[in-house]
Amino acid sequence: GAGVSQSPRYKVAKRGQDVALRCDPISGHVSLFWYQQALGQGPEFLTYFQNEAQLDKSGLPSDRFFAERPEGSVSTLKIQRTQQEDSAVYLCASTSGASSVSPLHFGNGTRLTVT
Amino acid sequence: AQTVTQSQPEMSVQEAETVTLSCTYDTSESDYYLFWYKQPPSRQMILVIRQEAYKQQNATENRFSVNFQKAAKSFSLKISDSQLGDAAMYFCAYRSSAISSGSARQLTFGSGTQLTVLP
Numbered sequence: 001g002a003g004v005s006q007s008p009r010y011k012v013a014k015r016g017q018d019v020a021l022r023c024d025p026i027s028g029h030v031s032l033f034w035y036q037q038a039l040g041q042g043p044e045f046l047t048y049f050q051n052e053a054q055l056d057k058s059g060l061p062s063d064r065f066f067a068e069r070p071e072g073s074v075s076t077l078k079i080q081r082t083q084q085e086d087s088a089v090y091l092c093a094s095t096s097g098a099s100s101v102s103p104l105h106f107g108n109g110t111r112l113t114v115t
Numbered sequence: 116a117q118t119v120t121q122s123q124p125e126m127s128v129q130e131a132e133t134v135t136l137s138c139t140y141d142t143s144e145s146d147y148y149l150f151w152y153k154q155p156p157s158r159q160m161i162l163v164i165r166q167e168a169y170k171q172q173n174a175t176e177n178r179f180s181v182n183f184q185k186a187a188k189s190f191s192l193k194i195s196d197s198q199l200g201d202a203a204m205y206f207c208a209y210r211s212s213a214i215s216s217g218s219a220r221q222l223t224f225g226s227g228t229q230l231t232v233l234p
Binding site: 044 | 221227
């Protein structure tokens with residue numbers, strides 16, 4: 001596709017519900033990142049994939065957060081038993097290479113509101 | 116761990132004037148990358164400019180330039196001839212160049228500066 005696509009754009013969940021957020025990276029991009037951006041803050045790293053391998057999940061805040069990228073393209077971030085502190089914008093980014101020099105392309109994010 | 120600090124939550128500039136956004140960072144690494152990203156209300160992060168730490172020359176991209184002071188760990192963004200379309204949240208970000216590190220590929224962001232451009 002032309003850019004990184006994320007869906008849904010907005011999601012409202014009741015506390016305790018499970019949610020799944022989708023990221024469709026640019027075709028052929030090897031690396032994929034998820035970030036969490038709380039209101040008025042900068043994005044914070046959650047997890048990183050190189051193809052289908054999850055190489056770094058050190059930023060996931062709890063075991064309620066789970067990410068996968070089974071075929072090395074589309075990725076899903078799942079949050080189980082959502083809590084109010086999970087309310088944030090979730091950004092996905094992809095890049096063509098595995099090195100640090102490749103520029104990141106970000107999606108428009110999913111705004112999650114937990115009520 | 117690296118940290119990035121943006122001490123100006125909000126800035127404003129008159130259209131056609133120049134504004135400078137500040138950023139400082141803390142790292143023990145000698146080689147790394149620094150970035151400025153722009154985030155308009157659409158929420159998409161757009162790369163404005165990038166600097167490699169091993170390069171002494173300051174990066175420039177049209178109306179955007181940086182003042183990179185490695186010893187002071189300072190990385191400010193200058194926007195010349197400000198335009199209404201420059202209004203957005205601006206984030207400074209750091210990335211290690213150590214590709215052998217599992218966390219090297221992630222960006223560490225500052226808390227952002229909201230830039231308003233006054234007509």
